[in-house]
Amino acid sequence: MASNVPQCEPCAEDGSYLEATRWCCECQQWFCDNCGKYHKRLAVTKAHTLLSKLEYEKLPNMTSAISRKCHKHSDKDLEFYCNIHVTAICFSCMKEGHSLCKSVNKIKDVATGIKSSAAVTDVMATLEDFVDVFEKLHKDRKTNKDNLKTAKDIIDAKVENLLDENQKYLKQLAADLKSEVHKKYTKEASALDLEIDTYKTKRSVLEKKLSDVKTMVEYASNEQMVLSLEDMNRDVSKHEKYLQSLDGHVFTKTLAVDFNLNALRLKDTVRSFGQVSVQSAKCPVRLAVRQFAIPLPRAQKQNVIRDIKCLSNGYLAMTDSENNRVLIIDQNGSTLSEESLQGSPRCLTFTKDGRIAVTMFDQQKVLIWNPYLPSKKESIDVNDECTGIACVNNILIINCQRRGLLLYNVIDTKSRRLIEYTGKLDIHKFGVDNVCIYKSKTNDFITLNINSGVEIGRFKVYSKMPSCLAKEDFDKFYIIDSSNAVRKIDNKSCKSEIVLDVSSGINKPQAVATFVEKSRGMVFKSVTKFYLFVVNNDGSSILMFQKK
Known part of the structure; x- marks a missing residue:
């Protein structure tokens, strides 16, 4: 900060030149002792922050470089903050370029608790x-x-x-x-x-x-x-x-x-x-991935989470096979929805219209319901042990282990089978009309067009007893590995690598899910955050890994 001896600005306007002892952060003015006392007594300025010279000197240089004047209208003060354009504006700016912006607040309101x-x-x-x-x-x-x-x-x-x-x-x-x-x-x-x-x-x-x-x-x-x-x-x-x-x-x-x-x-x-x-x-030095533990709602028996999916708002939907329930929680672990079922749920997905579809392994059927109207459930009998499930457009792709993939239209209820895809399969939507399938028995990673039934690609991913497929933004997928690891698969380069292991806290993982958050924060420009959720410890806990 500048070290020149400051003068009281109000006194200087009256022709008196007294040494200033206090700096007002809000008014950006120097005051002598008397003016400082009056400044703190006035109703409109009593909440202002007055700093001593020593405290003022401690402020970093970037603080002194902050201007309260608008760079477009130099005679106007910055009074408002536009959350849409993520910038401070004056009254003239608001009228000229931000009149249609729905989220404009006064800076003093935005600054509360900042x-x-x-x-x-x-x-x-x-x-x-x-x-x-x-x-x-x-x-x-x-x-x-x-x-x-x-x-x-x-x-x-x-x-x-x-x-x-x-x-x-x-x-x-x-x-x-x-x-x-x-x-x-x-x-x-x-x-x-x-x-x-x-x-x-x-x-x-x-x-x-x-x-x-x-x-x-x-x-x-x-x-x-x-x-x-x-x-x-x-x-x-x-x-x-x-x-x-x-x-x-x-x-x-x-x-x-x-x-x-x-x-x-x-x-x-x-x-x-x-x-x-x-x-x-x-070099082994990396920017660390932040890790958080998400508490799970208690139940009569220990939680055994078999599958987990992220909703578009970041909420987590999961199946608890030990307590026969489907949960929806937020990232703090608060329960938003809990639906008890007659049987053990295995995997889940969401239909195009927002309904939950869950495979019931022992009962050889799939249940579909609106999470807001859980009493009205539709049942699809698949007559086979079913595990993996995904939804592309209005087509449910269901892994029937002995009879092949079942493609079920949730609108007209018509169905067909691809009998060549048997065994335990992990399925995830990929693009408009495709799914990616991981066949754990042969370690094949397959890209399949559901309309034609034609394979677009196939390559080997050598992993130890893999399961539960989750997708990133583009051509990358994640799958858990029984060697206490999470593996990333690149569908474009046909390669894979371990990205999380025991050193990251991975222990007996059961499922994995991803969530990409793209937002415009109040004081941030466009921000993208990537979250990886790993169901850990045989399904009894969830770890969240965050990377910008």
Whole structure:
């Protein structure tokens, strides 16, 4: 903050020049002791925050850079906040460009409780995560450089030992090799120095940014907090994109030489001691995925959740086979709906019109009902043990283990079978007219057009007793693995990888679901959050993993 001696602004207007002792965060004016006292007594300003000079000096520079004036209408104050366009506006802006916006509030109303809001908490938590990642990257790069130096020293020592056996002829070859090793080391060390400096600088910048945010929470006004969050989130988004761009592109370098042992004997044919190479392995430092536990409603018996699906609003629907019920809960674990059934439910899906469809394994049927009118249930007899189920348009695709896939139209009740798809299948909608099927017995991942019955693609995904298919935004799916892991399948590249394991708390998983939240927060621009829900511990608990 500026350190010039301030003067009382109201007194200066009257021709008196007194040293100011208080700064009003709301009015952005300096006051002397007397003016400050009167300012706190007036009804319209008694709630304003007055800071001492020392407290004012503690405010970060970005606070002083915040202007309450509109950048389009410099003579107008910023009085309103448009949630649609996520920006602060003046009265003129509101009339000119935001008259049709349905969500415009006064800044002072938006600012109420802002410091304790999820918006500020999320910024601080994200900055803390970034600081931690850059700290780890900084240490990892330094360790990598030290290891390169150690490898270089070991290679140098081995070269010296070889020189003793054929000193005259091999000395030149050794010098050439050491020179090449040094060049490789210098190149890689220089690159690592650049990375080390970069991550150290970014960590310092983020530590300062985090400190500024904490200081603003303590000393800045609510309006200043609102007006500064746009810049904060721009910085957060920038660093997040940078960290995401690093994923899979930070490599651990090792220096090694494949020594040519023939150099000891065949001086006429040997031209070097060995080939110098630098091998790269992906750096293990990652931006952490946040993990939360969702409490489950209690029942007479221990919960055994067999399947879980996300509704469009983020609520969770699940089958509890041990207590013969279907639950809908929010992400805090509060029960929104509970329907008891005569039998054990297995898998579920939602029809196009929002009804729940549940496979009843033992009773060899599917139940369909409106969650708001649970007393009216439609029953589909499939005459087979049924597990997996999905819905494409108005067609239910039901996994009948002995008789093949049953395609049932919920509008006209017509049905047909694809008898070649038997056994335990996990099914998920894919695109407009397709489903993806995971056949656990053969480890086949199949893309099938339900209109023609023609396979679009098929490849192997080797997983240990996989089950429960869940889809991400595009060509990626998730499936649980009995080796205490969650595996991601890329339908485009036909590859898979483990993304969560015991180190992430995965233990005896039973089901998995995904939810992609795209929103425009009050003080955030467009935000996308990805949630992965894993039914854990033999179906008795649920873990939620969040990644932006």
